Amino acid sequence: MEDGGLFRRNCLMRILILLVGLFHGAEAREYQYAPAPVDNPLKGFVPYVESARNADFPCAMEFRYFALDELMKGWGRYDWTPLEATLEEVRGRGRQLCFRVYSEYPGKGNRVPGFLEDEGVKVVRWEGDNTYEATNYTPDYESPNFRKAMKEFIAALGEKYDGDERVGFVTIGLLGSWGEWHNYPRNDLWASKMVQGEVMDAYEEAFQKTKVLLRYPAGKNDSIYESNSERSFGYHDDSFAWATLDTGKEEDGWYFVPKMKKAKAEDRWKRQPIGGELRPELWESSFTSKPHPKSQDFAKCVEETHVSWLMDSGLFKAGLSQERRQNAEAAVRRMGYEIHLASAKVVDGQLVVEFENRGVAPFYYPWPVELLVGEEKVDPGWDLMKVSSMEGYQALTELPATWEGQPMRLRVKNPMENGRPLKFANKEQGDVWLELGEF
Numbered sequence: 001m002e003d004g005g006l007f008r009r010n011c012l013m014r015i016l017i018l019l020v021g022l023f024h025g026a027e028a029r030e031y032q033y034a035p036a037p038v039d040n041p042l043k044g045f046v047p048y049v050e051s052a053r054n055a056d057f058p059c060a061m062e063f064r065y066f067a068l069d070e071l072m073k074g075w076g077r078y079d080w081t082p083l084e085a086t087l088e089e090v091r092g093r094g095r096q097l098c099f100r101v102y103s104e105y106p107g108k109g110n111r112v113p114g115f116l117e118d119e120g121v122k123v124v125r126w127e128g129d130n131t132y133e134a135t136n137y138t139p140d141y142e143s144p145n146f147r148k149a150m151k152e153f154i155a156a157l158g159e160k161y162d163g164d165e166r167v168g169f170v171t172i173g174l175l176g177s178w179g180e181w182h183n184y185p186r187n188d189l190w191a192s193k194m195v196q197g198e199v200m201d202a203y204e205e206a207f208q209k210t211k212v213l214l215r216y217p218a219g220k221n222d223s224i225y226e227s228n229s230e231r232s233f234g235y236h237d238d239s240f241a242w243a244t245l246d247t248g249k250e251e252d253g254w255y256f257v258p259k260m261k262k263a264k265a266e267d268r269w270k271r272q273p274i275g276g277e278l279r280p281e282l283w284e285s286s287f288t289s290k291p292h293p294k295s296q297d298f299a300k301c302v303e304e305t306h307v308s309w310l311m312d313s314g315l316f317k318a319g320l321s322q323e324r325r326q327n328a329e330a331a332v333r334r335m336g337y338e339i340h341l342a343s344a345k346v347v348d349g350q351l352v353v354e355f356e357n358r359g360v361a362p363f364y365y366p367w368p369v370e371l372l373v374g375e376e377k378v379d380p381g382w383d384l385m386k387v388s389s390m391e392g393y394q395a396l397t398e399l400p401a402t403w404e405g406q407p408m409r410l411r412v413k414n415p416m417e418n419g420r421p422l423k424f425a426n427k428e429q430g431d432v433w434l435e436l437g438e439f
Helices: 004-024 082-094 114-118 144-161 193-206 256-262 297-306 322-334
Strands: 044-046 061-066 072-075 096-102 124-126 135-139 167-171 210-214 236-238 274-278 309-311 341-347 350-357 370-374 376-378 393-398 407-412 434-438
Touching: 044 061, 044 274, 061 082, 082 096, 096 144, 114 144, 144 193, 236 256, 236 297, 256 297, 297 322, 341 434
Parallel strands: 044 309, 061 096, 096 167, 167 210, 210 236, 236 274, 274 309
Antiparallel strands: 124 135, 341 350, 350 393, 370 376, 370 407, 407 434
């Protein structure tokens, strides 16, 4: 959310643009809306890397879990090979990677680095409940050595990958089953608020550029979680459309929207991204004519959470029906951003444009906007992150002296090599450039 001074300056700038345009009688050229591509960057449905290799549904990102023991080999010793190999594979398909590092994952054995066990970190083996019948190995999160290891690992991870253009988003992980910040039903094994705070502190310090998402919103009086509502994280709802909306029932207070409300974090989406995963029980029936009886209204979940991306493995299996594909594509276009160039005009040698966002969330990274006037490149300095889903964004830039009669084009370049460009929701959008025409 803009601070007061910045908001006032933006308002004054917009008023000035309007007054200048009226005084000089400049007429704006309007541009036609057309749905943006389903695989626009940094939004939409996300398959696991293994599913993405033969994915039949368009996507812009892929997801993978990494175990702590495969990346951390000792104090100050790391093996980034598994992460690097995955980043390069995903980049080769023109996509960005979302990832999470875990220290325990039901059914995948003991993933606590061996050197920590050798130094006395205890690991508890236990069996899951009827929902997740798998063997779990939970480290002692209160152990000084384990806490030290997590902080050192996060610092090294951030030094290596913060701002890496191949990375879309990072989910915090490290604590709890699947790195999902709970050990249900063994709540006695869950990390204390002190440990949670240390992990969050480490991530905030290590990641200044890449967006990091946390599982559960929590305010100052949360009984389980250390307060995070004033931190610089987004959130991910991993039970999306199953336990998302507020039912008003006390037993459903752990659902995502009521937790957001209780934490007073309902407006977090304006500054930080919301992601997550469609609940696994919904994978087989999502976007079909026979939804799961326990599923919540997907469109309403999108509207209330302002979600940008979701994992849904059911969409990336062979044999996707045409009806299901069309329904899912329509859902993607509402998720995250969908930026439409509404109008443009030239006033006293300055190009004045107005953007609007037809999605539910902003674009969260400062990707460069490029303007081509004839054959001359212009850096307009426009910030698409200011195009919220609540209001438009007017901007202007000085044109070169030879602008008259020259065709103008606009694009947002993906800073990742081989990355697909961000495309506008315009009929005038080409394969790369948005055609503004001549003025």
